């Protein structure tokens with residue numbers, strides 16, 4: 001077996017794993033989800049999901065990854081196959097490969113907007129667009145949806161190309177010289193930028209005490225942190241909270257496992273996994289929660305902030321934030337920090353999304369690192385065209401729904417059943433605690449074995465009853481978008497079939513070789 005790459009240092013590994021988890025989800029998706037789901041009402045199911053789904057799955061995925069790595073596998077098909085010798089297991093693993101790949105395609109495009117907008121901040125390009133309509137129109141003309149400030153999609157296309165190039169350049173340099181190096185630079189910078197922004201936000205007070213004395217940062221914090229028990233009966237909030245935990249921790253997509261596969265057999269995973277989850281949560285609920293919502297509450301009031309969040313996933317980050325920057329002294333500088341922070345958060349996650357596929361091509365097909373990276377870079381470049389040009393018709397939303405929301409839960413369900421019930425919880429527990437630098441509380445043995453799978457099952461059943469049919473039939477989707485949404489499904493199906501076929505070919509080849517021996 002060829003010698004596998006390794007992480008250079010422990011701190012590098014933790015930063016890379018934290019970089020994998022900390023992403024656009026922490027700063028853009030979290031505030032929107034919290035605001036849409038009633039702030040303080042959201043946080044209770046959120047923490048429940050963190051302890052019953054997020055942290056247990058974090059440990060499981062590190063264990064699955066390190067175990068698979070022992071057999072030379074950096075992607076889920078091989079990992080599942082190592083844990084469960086049944087023909088189907090590698091195909092269930094293929095689902096993980098599929099999810100990370102699809103997410104990479106649309107995620108890098110959003111990531112590229114942040115790079116663009118950091119440039120537009122420092123050059124004050126959007127200064128003058130001071131109303132919601134004007135700023136939304138700026139964003140939409142950048143995205144090629146309408147013609148206004150930008151007359152063509154070229155600037156967006158340019159930043160997309162730069163972003164893809166940077167991603168694949170880093171991936172080309174490999175685990176320790178590429179991904180680890182990036183994390184060592186990007187993560188501390190991200191912390192610094194976020195802290196500067198939080199300080200700026202908390203010192204804002206009440207910007208307009210005469211006309212709006214109750215519009216202030218405190219009201220933003222109160223909105224998130226005053227627990228609201230009245231809405232706990234609403235299943236939607238529980239599902240949204242679980243969805244956010246999945247998205248933000250990057251569980252259920254194969255990227256944490258891929259990173260963990262570069263560990264040595266006796267390297268700790270208990271403490272490292274917990275550190276990754278804690279870092280992510282610190283960034284999300286301390287830093288992420290202290291920027292977009294409180295600042296919007298101070299300038300627009302809580303009601304409007306909730307309206308903004310309901311208006312779409314990017315309204316808070318790309319529309320309301322730029323309006324606020326224009327009201328602040330040195331706003332161009334804070335805008336630059338905000339969007340560059342998002343870019344760093346994004347790129348340390350997106351490189352992780354390509355890693356399973358790169359490992360797969362190298363390990364299961366014997367393709368060289370350079371060629372595998374180039375091949376995937378090229379394929380992502382082709383697929384992203386659809387996202388860029390059909391953005392207006394919900395292409396991105398469709399992919400985000402199936403891969404970034406539904407897919408994560410489905411894959412995690414298969415994974416935990418294989419890990420806790422087929423591989424077996426006793427062996428699984430031994431894996432999690434092997435080489436551990438902390439004592440993992442025994443209660444997690446039972447949580448992983450019973451509660452997490454049941455929780456996931458419950459989410460899936462709930463989905464089947466409530467959402468499956470209307471979502472599948474695209475109820476509520478604008479009629480003119482339906483063909484494009486089907487197009488997105490077609491593209492995903494194509495990617496899925498391609499991955500399944502590759503898994504089949506690789507295993508057929510391997511079985512033949514084994515028989516020949």
Ligand code: MET
Nearest residue numbers: 021023024025247248250
């Ligand atoms: N965890 C990263 C983020 O929060 C990547 C998520 S992809 C489902 O953005």
